[in-house]
Amino acid sequence: MMKKCKLIFTINLLKCLFCLFLYFIFFFFSFECFAQNASVAINSNGFSGDNSAMLDISSTNQGMLIPRVALTNTTSSFPITNPANSLLVYDSATTGDITPGFYYWDSSKWVRLATGNSGGWSTSGNAGTDTSSNFIGTTDAQSWVMKTDNIERMKISKTGNVGIGTSNPASSAILDVSSTTKGLRMPNMNTNQRDAISSPSTGLQIYNTDCNEVNYYNGSCWLPISVPLGDPGLITTDVTVFCANTSHTYTITNVPNATKYVWTVPAGASVTSGQGTTSATVLFGNISGDICVRASNLCEISPTSCIEVSVNPLADTPGGITGLNTVYPKQASVTYSIAGSGSYTWTVPSGVTIMSGQGTNTIIVDFACSAISGNISVAASNGCGLGSASSLAVTVTTLIANAGANVNTSICPNATTIGPVTGSGGTTPYTYSWSPSSAISGSSTIVNPLPLCANSSATYTVTVTDNKGCTATSSMNFTFGATASPTTLTLNYTGGPLNWTVPANVNSLSIKVWGAGGGGQYPSGQGPGGGGG
Numbered sequence: 001m002m003k004k005c006k007l008i009f010t011i012n013l014l015k016c017l018f019c020l021f022l023y024f025i026f027f028f029f030s031f032e033c034f035a036q037n038a039s040v041a042i043n044s045n046g047f048s049g050d051n052s053a054m055l056d057i058s059s060t061n062q063g064m065l066i067p068r069v070a071l072t073n074t075t076s077s078f079p080i081t082n083p084a085n086s087l088l089v090y091d092s093a094t095t096g097d098i099t100p101g102f103y104y105w106d107s108s109k110w111v112r113l114a115t116g117n118s119g120g121w122s123t124s125g126n127a128g129t130d131t132s133s134n135f136i137g138t139t140d141a142q143s144w145v146m147k148t149d150n151i152e153r154m155k156i157s158k159t160g161n162v163g164i165g166t167s168n169p170a171s172s173a174i175l176d177v178s179s180t181t182k183g184l185r186m187p188n189m190n191t192n193q194r195d196a197i198s199s200p201s202t203g204l205q206i207y208n209t210d211c212n213e214v215n216y217y218n219g220s221c222w223l224p225i226s227v228p229l230g231d232p233g234l235i236t237t238d239v240t241v242f243c244a245n246t247s248h249t250y251t252i253t254n255v256p257n258a259t260k261y262v263w264t265v266p267a268g269a270s271v272t273s274g275q276g277t278t279s280a281t282v283l284f285g286n287i288s289g290d291i292c293v294r295a296s297n298l299c300e301i302s303p304t305s306c307i308e309v310s311v312n313p314l315a316d317t318p319g320g321i322t323g324l325n326t327v328y329p330k331q332a333s334v335t336y337s338i339a340g341s342g343s344y345t346w347t348v349p350s351g352v353t354i355m356s357g358q359g360t361n362t363i364i365v366d367f368a369c370s371a372i373s374g375n376i377s378v379a380a381s382n383g384c385g386l387g388s389a390s391s392l393a394v395t396v397t398t399l400i401a402n403a404g405a406n407v408n409t410s411i412c413p414n415a416t417t418i419g420p421v422t423g424s425g426g427t428t429p430y431t432y433s434w435s436p437s438s439a440i441s442g443s444s445t446i447v448n449p450l451p452l453c454a455n456s457s458a459t460y461t462v463t464v465t466d467n468k469g470c471t472a473t474s475s476m477n478f479t480f481g482a483t484a485s486p487t488t489l490t491l492n493y494t495g496g497p498l499n500w501t502v503p504a505n506v507n508s509l510s511i512k513v514w515g516a517g518g519g520g521q522y523p524s525g526q527g528p529g530g531g532g533g
Contacts, residue, residue: 039051039053039054039055039056040054040055040056041055041056041057041058042055042056042057042058043056043057043058043059044059045058066088066089066090066102067089067090068089068090068091068092069089069090069091069092070091070092070093071089071091071093071095071098071103071110072093072095072096072098073095073096073097073098074096074097074098074103074109074110074111074112075108075109075110077105077110080105083105084105085105085106085107086104086105086106087104087105088102088103088104089102089103089104090102090103091103091110097140098110099112101113121136137156138158141158142158143155143156143157143158144156145167152167153165155167155169157169157171159171160174161173161174161175161176162174162175162176163176163177163178164176164177164178165177165178165179165182166178185207186205186206186207186214187206187207188206188207188209189206189207189208189209190208190209190210191208191210191211191298191299194206194208194215194222195222200217200222201217202217202218202219203216203217204216204217205217205225208224208299210298210299211224211298211299211300213225213226213299214226215299221301222301223300223301224299224300229255229256229257229258229295229296229297229300229301229302230255230256230295230302231255231302231303231305232252232253232255232261232293232294232295232302232303232304232305233252233253233255233305234252234305234307235250235251235252235291235293235305235306235307236250236251236252237249237250237251237291237307237309240307240308240309240310241309241310241312242284242309242310242311242312243311243312243314243383243384243385244284244285244286244311244312244313244314244384245283245284245285245286245314245384245385246283246284247272247281247282247283247284248281248282248284248309249274249279249280249281249282250263250279250280250281250282250291250293250307251278251279252278252279252293252305253278254278255295255302257297257300258295258296258297258302259296259297259298260276260295260296260297261276261277261278261280261293261294261295261296262275262276262293262294262296263275263280263282263291263292263293264290264291264292264293265282265284265289265291266284266285266287266288266289266290266291266309266311267285267287267289268284268285268286268287269282269283269284269285269287269289270282270283280293284309284311285311286311286313286314287311288308288309288310288311289308289309290306290307290308290309291306291307291308291309292304292305292306292307293305293306312382312383312384313384314382314384314385314386314387314388315342315379315380315381315382315384315386315387316380316387317379317380317387317388317389317390318338318339318340318344318361318378318379318380318389318390319338319339319340319390320338320390320392321336321337321338321376321378321390321391321392322336322337322338323335323336323337323376323392323394324394325392325393325394325395326394326395326397327367327371327394327395327396327397328367328396328397328425328426328427328468329367329368329369329370329371329396329397329398329399329425329426329427329466329468329470330367330368330369330427330468330469330470331366331367332366332367333355333364333366334364334365334366334367335362335363335364336362336363336365336376336378336392337361337362337363338361338362338378338390339361340361340380341361342361342380342381343359343380343381343382344359344360344361344378344379344380344381345358345359345378345379345381345386346358346363346376346377346378347375347376347377347378347389348365348374348376349371349372349373349374349375349376349394349396350370350371350372350374351367351368351369351370351371351372351396352365352366352367352368352371352376353365353366353368361378367396369399369468369469369470369471371396371398372396372398373393373394373395373396373398374393374394375391375392375393375394376391376392376394377389377390377391377392378390378391397425397426398425398426398472399423399424399425399426399464399466399470399471399472400423400424400425400472401421401422401423401462401463401464401472401473401474402421402422402423402424402474403418403419403421403460403461403462403474403475403476404418404419404420404421404476405476406476406477406478406479407476407477407478407479408479418440418446418447418460418476418478419445419446419447420445420446421444421445421446421462421464421474423464423466423472425466425472426466426467426468426470426472427466427467427468427470428466428467429466429467430464430465430466430467431444431464431465432444432445432462432463432464432465433462433463433465434447434460434461434462434463435460435461435462435463436458436460440460447460456479456480457477457478457479457480458477458478459475459476459477459478460475460476460477460478461473461474461475462474462475
C-alpha cells in the first residue's frame with residue numbers, strides 16, 4: 001500500500017513539473033523576451049532590444065499600461081511608500097489638487113505630465129479658445145511670474161497686484177513699476193489727436209507734444225497735471241438785478257499766460273462785444289442765470305468763474321383789442337379795450353385823439369378829418385417799461401375828391417365842360433365849390449370854363465365837403481391851344497361850282513373875287529367872315 005501511494009505521488013509530481021515546463025516554454029516563445037548586451041526587449045517579432053535602452057518594448061497593436069494608483073494630493077506620496085525619484089504612475093482619482101492623469105515623483109511632490117487636454121498654449125499661436133475657460137495663469141493662490149533670460153521681469157501677485165521690475169509689487173498698487181535706470185512713457189500726441197479720443201474716461205492721461213506736458217481728463221475737459229491756468233477771479237459789473245432788454249458789461253483781471261477768454265451767458269442773452277477778452281458786454285433777454293468766463297491757451301483751460309444775475313422781465317403782451325376796425329373822418333367817441341387790469345400805454349395813428357382812458361385797459365378816441373388808417377396798439381408796463389404790444393388795424397374811409405383829367409384844346413371854351421367831379425369816403429351828402437369861381441359857370445359837378453385867349457391856360461380846383469364838414473380838394477388844368485394862322489388861296493375861277501373844305505380850328509373865312517378887268521370886291525352881301533361862291 002505504501003509503494004502504491006509513492007508511485008501515485010511521483011506521477012503527480014512529474015505531471016506538475018511537465019506543466020510548469022510547458023508554461024515557461026509558452027511564455028518565452030509567445031513574448032520572445034530577449035536580453036542581449038544588458039538590453040531587455042519585449043516584442044512579438046523576435047528583434048533584439050536597442051542597445052541605448054535598458055528596456056525596449058514594441059508592438060503594433062498593444063500599448064503599455066502604467067500602474068494605476070489613487071493619489072491623495074501632489075505633496076503626499078501616499079499610497080506609495082518612499083517613492084523613488086522619477087517614479088511614474090497614473091492617478092485614477094480626483095481629489096484635492098489631483099485629477100486623473102500621469103504623474104512622476106520629483107523627490108518632494110507629484111508632478112503632472114502634460115496631456116492633450118491640459119490647456120497648454122502653443123508658442124506659435126492658439127485658435128478656438130474660450131475666454132471663460134482658456135487662460136494663462138494659475139488656478140491656485142500662487143503668483144504668476146514672467147521671465148526672460150531666466151530673470152523675472154513681471155509678476156502678477158496672487159492678489160492681483162502687477163509688478164514690473166519688482167518681484168514684490170506693493171499691495172496698495174494695482175501696478176507697481178520699479179526701475180533705477182528707466183522711466184515710464186505714456187502715449188505721446190498733439191492737441192488735435194488728444195481731442196479726437198472718443199469718450200475718454202475720467203483720469204485718462206496722455207503726454208501733449210504741443211505743450212510738452214502731461215494732460216489728464218477730469219470727466220468734462222482735459223487739464224494739465226502741472227499747475228493750470230489760474231482762476232479768472234471775481235467778475236465785476238454795475239448791477240446784478242436789472243430789467244430785460246438792457247445791456248451790461250462784465251470784467252475780470254488778466255490771467256497770466258492766458259491767450260483768450262470764453263464768456264457764456266443765459267439763454268436769450270448775447271455777447272455783443274468783448275468775446276475773447278477780459279471785458280464783455282451782454283444784451284439780455286428776460287431770462288436770469290449765470291455769467292461765466294474761463295481763460296485758456298493752446299494747452300490749458302482754467303477753472304470757470306461765474307456771477308449770478310437776476311433779470312426782471314418786461315410786462316406780458318396784452319390780449320386782443322376789441323373795437324371798430326373801420327371808421328369815417330370826424331367820427332367821435334369810439335371805444336377800444338382789452339381784458340385784464342394794470343397799467344397800459346395806448347398809441348393811435350395820426351389824426352386820432354385819445355379822449356380818455358390812457359393808462360387803463362379801455363380808451364375812448366375821436367377821429368379828426370385828417371385821421372389816417374393805421375394800428376391802434378396797447379402795451380402793458382411795469383417797473384422795467386413797456387412790454388410787447390398788441391395791435392388792431394383800423395381803416396379810416398378818408399374823403400377823396402377827383403376833378404377829372406386835364407384838358408388841352410383849341411375849341412371855343414364855351415363849348416367845353418369840366419367834370420363830372422367825383423367824391424368818395426367821408427360821410428354823404430357832399431357839396432362842391434370851384435376856384436376860381438368867377439371863371440366858370442354850370443352845376444356843381446359839371447362846369448364850363450369861361451372863354452380864354454389862344455395859347456393860354458388856367459387851373460381849376462374843386463373842394464368837396466362831406467356831411468361832417470371834412471373837405472377834400474382836386475385840381476385840373478385847362479389849356480386853350482393856338483388858333484390857325486391866316487392863309488391866302490388864289491384860284492382861277494372858270495364859272496363852275498367850287499367846294500370848300502374848312503380846316504379844323506378855323507374861326508373865320510374871307511373870300512374876294514376879281515373880274516377879268518381887275519379890281520377885287522367881296523361878293524354881294526358878303527364880307528370878311530362871310531361865305532359864298
